[in-house]
Amino acid sequence: MRQVILHMGISLDGYIEGPNREIDWHVVDDELHQHMNDSLRPMGAFLHGRVVYELMEDFWPTADADPAAPDIIREFAGIWREKPKYVYSRTLQEAGWNSTIVRDVVPEQVAALKAEPGGDLVLGGADLAAAFLRHDLIDEFRTYVHPVLIGRGKPLFADAGARLPLRLVETRTFGNGVVLLRHRRAREAG
Template sequence: MSKIVLFMSVSLDGYFEGPDRDISWNRVDEEVHRYLNAVLGSMAGLVSGRVTHELLADFWPTADRDPAAEPWTAEFARIWREMPKTVFSRTLRQADWNTTVLPEATPEAVAALKAAAGGDLALGGAGLAASLRAHGLVDEYHLLVHPVLLGRGRPLFPADGVPEDLELLTTRAFGNGVVLLRYARAAVRGANP
């Protein structure tokens, strides 16, 4: 069965956004971007909430038309446009760019999405991730830990009282100091070696 895989950048002190939704501290250079292009390009689809989808849809559909765009940026623009996307939203009614909008991320809706996907699904967005995590629906975590301490912001993992046993699958250090930590839920790892 397909897996739901959370991809998220996070500061060393655990924030995915700084104050005022600041993400300028992200250190996504060519090496990190090419890694993400390779991994995300192999996924069967993208899953997000409305806020994350709209943030991505504001930039990626035409990012490769900018003459100053780096080749890895242009490559991801093509990946993003072509990849099937599912947005869970109670307010958004429709979206462009190969996107399906579903009203609620219930366990049943997520199970149906996974069953139909034909491969793993990349999850973006901390709010949706927290909802899915509460139901045990996030199978893997691909965290890009950036070498910065923000001191405040929005934590990726809120103190919600939902414990989860994880197994480290792999790590990778990038030249710019970003470190990939890839984990699977212990039960998922045992079920899908």
């Protein structure tokens, strides 16, 4: 059965974006970008909130059309564009690029999606993660901790709701100082 994997970059103080939605503090170099390409390529689908989808849609659909774009950027543009996307939004009326709009997080629908063949499901967005957490739908947490304190902004886990025991299953430090922390649900990590 496919897993739901939360996949997010955060500041050391736990924010996914600054107070004005800035993400310019993310430290992404070729090593980290190649890791992202390699880990996201086999995934079955992206589960995006509206904000994440619009951020991605603003750049990635045509990023590989620029002949000056680095190969690593061109590679991810193809991965993102071709991968099925489920965009959770109550307001978005249409979404392109192999996307399906979903209005609400319904556990039975997520269970059916997990039961389909293919790679795991990549979850992105703090609000969407909160909804998935409320329904106990996240199997794995992959947080990429960037070596910066931003002081304020949107936290990844504003209200986790309840204690959730996790087990660390992997760490990786990248040359740019970003640290991957990969956790699984304690009940599933053994």
